[in-house]
Amino acid sequence: MNxxxxxxxxxxxVSYGTIKAVRGISFDVRQGQIAALIxxxxxxxxSLLQAISGMVPFDGEIYFKGKKLNGTRADKxxxxxxxxxxxxxxxxxxxxxxxxxxxxxxxxxxxxxxxxRDYEHVIELFPRLGQxxxxxxxxxxxxxxxxxAIGRAMMSKGDLMLLDEPSMGLSPVLxxxxxxxIEEINKSGVTILLVEQNAFMALQLxxxxxxxxxxxxxxxxxxxxxxxxxxxxxxxxxx
Amino acid sequence: xxxxxxxxxxxxQLGSIYAVIALGYTMVxxxxxxxxxxxxxxxxxxxxLCFIATAKLHLPFVVVIVVAAIGTAAIGVAVERLxxxxxxxxxKVSAIITALGVGVFIENFTLALSPYPRHVPSxxxxxxxxxxxxxxxxxQAVIVVLSVLLMAALDFIVRKTRFGTxxxxxxxxxxxxxxxxxxxxxxxxxxxxxxxxxxxxxGTMYAMSFPVIDPYMGIMIGWKAFIAAVVGGxxxxxxxxxxxxxxxxxxxxAAVALPSTYRDVIAFTLLLILLIFRPNGILGxxxxxxx
Numbered sequence: 001m002n003x004x005x006x007x008x009x010x011x012x013x014v015s016y017g018t019i020k021a022v023r024g025i026s027f028d029v030r031q032g033q034i035a036a037l038i039x040x041x042x043x044x045x046x047s048l049l050q051a052i053s054g055m056v057p058f059d060g061e062i063y064f065k066g067k068k069l070n071g072t073r074a075d076k077x078x079x080x081x082x083x084x085x086x087x088x089x090x091x092x093x094x095x096x097x098x099x100x101x102x103x104x105x106x107x108x109x110x111x112x113x114x115x116x117r118d119y120e121h122v123i124e125l126f127p128r129l130g131q132x133x134x135x136x137x138x139x140x141x142x143x144x145x146x147x148x149a150i151g152r153a154m155m156s157k158g159d160l161m162l163l164d165e166p167s168m169g170l171s172p173v174l175x176x177x178x179x180x181x182i183e184e185i186n187k188s189g190v191t192i193l194l195v196e197q198n199a200f201m202a203l204q205l206x207x208x209x210x211x212x213x214x215x216x217x218x219x220x221x222x223x224x225x226x227x228x229x230x231x232x233x234x235x236x237x238x239x
Numbered sequence: 240x241x242x243x244x245x246x247x248x249x250x251x252q253l254g255s256i257y258a259v260i261a262l263g264y265t266m267v268x269x270x271x272x273x274x275x276x277x278x279x280x281x282x283x284x285x286x287x288l289c290f291i292a293t294a295k296l297h298l299p300f301v302v303v304i305v306v307a308a309i310g311t312a313a314i315g316v317a318v319e320r321l322x323x324x325x326x327x328x329x330x331k332v333s334a335i336i337t338a339l340g341v342g343v344f345i346e347n348f349t350l351a352l353s354p355y356p357r358h359v360p361s362x363x364x365x366x367x368x369x370x371x372x373x374x375x376x377x378x379q380a381v382i383v384v385l386s387v388l389l390m391a392a393l394d395f396i397v398r399k400t401r402f403g404t405x406x407x408x409x410x411x412x413x414x415x416x417x418x419x420x421x422x423x424x425x426x427x428x429x430x431x432x433x434x435x436x437x438x439x440x441x442g443t444m445y446a447m448s449f450p451v452i453d454p455y456m457g458i459m460i461g462w463k464a465f466i467a468a469v470v471g472g473x474x475x476x477x478x479x480x481x482x483x484x485x486x487x488x489x490x491x492x493a494a495v496a497l498p499s500t501y502r503d504v505i506a507f508t509l510l511l512i513l514l515i516f517r518p519n520g521i522l523g524x525x526x527x528x529x530x
Contacts, residue, residue, distance in 0.1 A: 053418060074417035083418070090415035092408040099404050106405070107420040156420060 003031040006160055006191050007052070012060035014047040014215075021047035023215035024060065029160070029208070034182070034192040036202040036223060038236060039212035045195040046087050048212075049162045052193075053077050053084040064160070079107050083158035087165055089149040093138025097129055100137050100148055104155030115155070122151040125181060143174040150181060160191045167198050179205055199236035203227045211236070241372030246491055252379050252448065254487025255386035259441040260464035261471065261479035262393065263315075263434035269410045269474040270430045271327070276338040277318060279461015280345035281435045285311045285442020286452045287349060290359045300362045304385075307443040308436040314345075315435020316428050324424070342458075349454035356453040359446040382444045389440060390480050393433065397476055406430055410474065463506075470510050472523025481521060486510070 007029040014022040022044040029035045037045050051058040054074035062069040064080055072080075092100055101122060105115045123130040126147040132140060137148055146166055153161055163182065167175035179201055186192050196202035203209050206223040211232060219226065226232050260282055267275040288307040292298045298306065322341050326334045366377040397403040405421050406429075416423055445460070446452050463486060471482025486506060493505035519525050 055414065055417070073422075075420050075422045078418065078420035086415055086418060090412060090418065092411045092415070094407055094411050095404065099408075103404060103408055103416075103419045103421065106401070109401075152419070 003033070005029070006031050006065060007193065008061075008063040009048075009052075010061040010063070012048065012051060012058055012062065014044065014051050014056055014058045021215055022051065022058070025212075025215070025217050026060075027210055027217065027220060029191060029193055032186070032189065032191055033208055034186050034194060034206045036206035036209045037193065037195045037212055038197070038199040038202055038209060039218075041197065043212040044215040045212055046164055047215075049084060049086075049164050049193070049195055052162060053082055055084075078156055078158070081159040082162065083153040083156040083160070084162040085149045085153045085164060085166060087168075089142075089145045091137045091140075091145050091148050091152070093136065095137060096134050097137050097140070097148055098133045100152050101129075101155050104152035105157075108155075108157065114157070118155055118157060122154055125154075125184070126151055142169050143171070143178075146170060146174075146178055147181075150178070150185075154185065158190065160193065161185065162193050162195075164195045165197060166194070167196065167201060175201065199232065200227075203232075244373045246495055248373065248375060248379060248383075250484070250488045250491040251383050252487075253490060254484035255383050256441050256444050256448070256460075256483075257464050257467045257486050258480045258483025259386050259389060259437050259444070260460065261468040261483045262390070262476065263438045264465050264468040265471070265473055265476060265479040266406075266430050266434040268468070269476075270406060270413075270427055271323065271334075272331070273323065273334050274338060274465065274473075275318075275323075275434070276335070276461075276465075277341040277345055278434070278438055279457035279459075279464070280342045280349075281311050281315055281318075281438040281457070282442045282445070282461060282464075283349065283452070283454060283457030284314055284345065285439030286359070286446040286456065287353065287357070287442075287454075288439060289362070289443040289446045290357050290452060293360050293362050294357070300381075303362055304440055304443050308439040311439025311442065312432040312436035315431045315438070318435075319428060319431040324427075342461075346454050346457070353454065356451050359450040359452060361450070362443075362447055378447050382448065385440070385444065389437060393437070394476065396433075402426065402429060466507070466510050470513055470520055472520030475520065475522045475524075478520055478522035485521075 005028045010026050011024050012022055013020060013024050037048065039045055047056060050056045052062055054072055054077045064082060067080065069077060101119060108115050128144055129147055129151055132144065137145065140148060150166065166178050166182065170178065182192060182194065183205060194202055194206065203223045203226055209220065209223040209226045210217050211219040219229065219232065263278045264275060267273060285307045288310045289303055292303040292306045318341055322337050323334060326337055363377050363381060368375045397406060405416065405426050409416050409423060409426050413423060464483065467482035467486040468479045470485060471478030489506045489509050490502055493502045497505060
């Protein structure tokens, strides 16, 4: 817990008209951590990630590496080092797998060598993407699309990766595979903020966890402690 | 035989102009799902810029077409920035009304500056070549060749370049694209610039073929090119090219076979029938497939 704070959320509120999806929450994510945000559908988890990456307006403050993100455009936030694998994967279905990966590296126009290296690394990590490299990504299976969304985010080479429900709609085998990859990305030095409904898998992987309920943080702490917490066990783990 | 090939050449000339205009409608629709009803008026601006560059400034042809295209592109970008961008999250009906309003504004602004029809002096030396009875004028040759070059360049840009990839991604999902670090507003502005620039180039080519121009000339031509874009499949770039040439062919055949007053009736009837059988246009794909 002595690592530097990378992402700091202070009193964050996200509203859609009169409805408040996130109600004044605060928490920190530290360098090199995997932080997991768990909670039921509609708890405000996705809105929180969208606020961080500049997709929705918010009240309160968000700091990334000490820099205040308020009012920063989404494409500028990527250039600061935050990548976002959105809910529903957000792949560009009319583009090929390769074009999707290339778009991920949009801001690295001058880093031709580095982009090539990362491209090969992504293909190595996801051999199935390599087999379908020229295929329209809209024709991929759900699992392959999730791999593509993560691979594309890796091509942006950020320091913090936001992942929104990466296991959604996947078979347990595929979900395991995706979580193994997330662990590997984290080991390469990328800090992870993971939003999941699958609380058990997320907390097993994470160092730190927050439980969100109705737009507020109901519980937070070391992931291992949350796994043992009777309230979490009853509400989210079904044991 | 010579008569048929002469008519085929007329089809190509007319179809090229429609196709180049139709591209502007389809590109803007692709990125914003908005029909830019002011596009026909941008085409008219291109014709008037051609008039200024030739009658007033006496510039050579290559410069004339570049001035008309760049000038129209600049106005297209300004229209997007001032009229459409503030309404991007507004209901579609408001954006459509704005587009119609922009069109009326451009027409009347031009009318205030130039209340009479203008005659555009010839920009090119009018030379005719004869191939076994087929007469090809320098104007026809330039229009067909230039249009094909413009379309080939656009097709390459959209399919192979960074900008083209971003434009196609934007068509698919505007919300996700900024997460790649792509400045969406820049891509939209560039799309308008290319679409309007093509409109300006088409205005010049039109003024070369039919040299009397007036501020309302863009209305009918604009509607026709819009229909060409819909027939080809709105949002589909190759579809707009195809639709333009189909419309050029139908109009030419109708004008040859029937009294000229029937030309537009026949052309529009055939196009409406085609849409009954292919409601998404010839190369179009239903939008619901995207979900």
